[in-house]
Amino acid sequence: MSSILITGGCGFLGWNIARGLTQLGERVVCYDIKQPDPRLIQWQNDTTKIVEGDVKYFEQILGVIRDERVKKIVHAGAIVGYTSKVDKIIQYIRTNIEGTLNVLEATRVMDLDKIVFISSEEVYGTFQYESAKETHPVNPLGIYATTKCAAESLINLYYMEYGINCLILRTCWVYGPGLPRDRAPWxxxxxxxxxxxxxxxxxxxxxSDKTYVDDLVQAVRLALSNNKVKHRIFNVASGxxxxxxxxxxxxxxxxxxxxxxxxxxxxxxxxxxxxxxKGALDISRAREELGYQPQxxxxxxxxxxxxxxxxxx
Missing domain, CATH: 3.90.25.10 (UDP-galactose 4-epimerase, domain 1)
Known part of the structure; x- marks a missing residue:
């Protein structure tokens, strides 16, 4: 049986996505440098496998794809939040940009079916209008937003050069079970x-537009299964x-x-x-092309x- 690899699969977003996919009968491999939140470990079942690893290391990713018969990837692994410290900025670049490059190259080498990339409304910077469409000007402020924007550019490059099938979901202020406790204002x-x-x-x-995690999980499910979309970037939020x-x-x-x-x-x-x-995100494209309906x-x-x-x- 083939599997879906989730980078950052033991984090808040990744573990919730894993739960949603296994409920559909998918086999999921959660690839992460850490273990899941102990409060959520009961979600693990026979179709969920945890593999310790880091997106910064290409050969690790390649090995997991081979060993676990991976055909699709949900790329949720990233360092999040704001920092102005130089040593931290370097870590963001290595994980969020180089890590994305490793995932893309592994997808190309192994001829995988699809990647779904979890991006952020942070790429828009301060909203120039509401509701912000996917065509809103990109103006990332801060290292996290900058690395997400760079990762999207790499994805576009691999699409144009190699035909890599990757959909980008720009979400925002996601909350729900397992949300790290120290995040303001939660x-x-x-x-x-x-x-x-x-x-x-x-x-x-x-x-801001605040997204309950089950709605993001719904969007990931739809993005993985839908092969007839006109666009490759989608806002995913409450609207x-x-x-x-x-x-x-x-x-x-x-x-x-x-x-x-x-x-x-x-x-x-x-x-x-x-x-x-910020402000509201325009989610009409996701509604029309993916069938996304926030609950x-x-x-x-x-x-x-x-x-x-x-x-x-």
């Missing part, structure tokens, strides 16, 4: 459930915009008595750099996530 939910007080000094006006202040209000409604809050303004990536202002607005998604988190604190 740690506020845990504070609310524990009855602890927490307040962010700024960020209440930060706008709705909310501010962080509105999100805090929803959390307080779901968790009565929650002592959390946020000040006005935008979130900061660092003391010097503010986070780019979660923010209130519904937060309710499901908070219900899960209550049992896993």
């Amino acid at each position: 740690f506020l939910i845990e504070k609310a459930l524990k009855g602890e007080e927490a307040f962010l000094e700024n960020g209440g006006d930060q706008k 709705q915009v909310t501010t962080l202040g509105q999100m805090i209000s929803l959390i307080k409604r779901i968790v009565p008595g929650a002592r959390i809050g946020v000040g006005s303004g935008l979130l900061n990536n660092s003391q010097k750099v503010k986070m780019p202002q 979660y607005n923010l209130e519904k998604g937060l309710g499901k996530y908070i219900c899960w988190l209550k049992n896993h604190l």
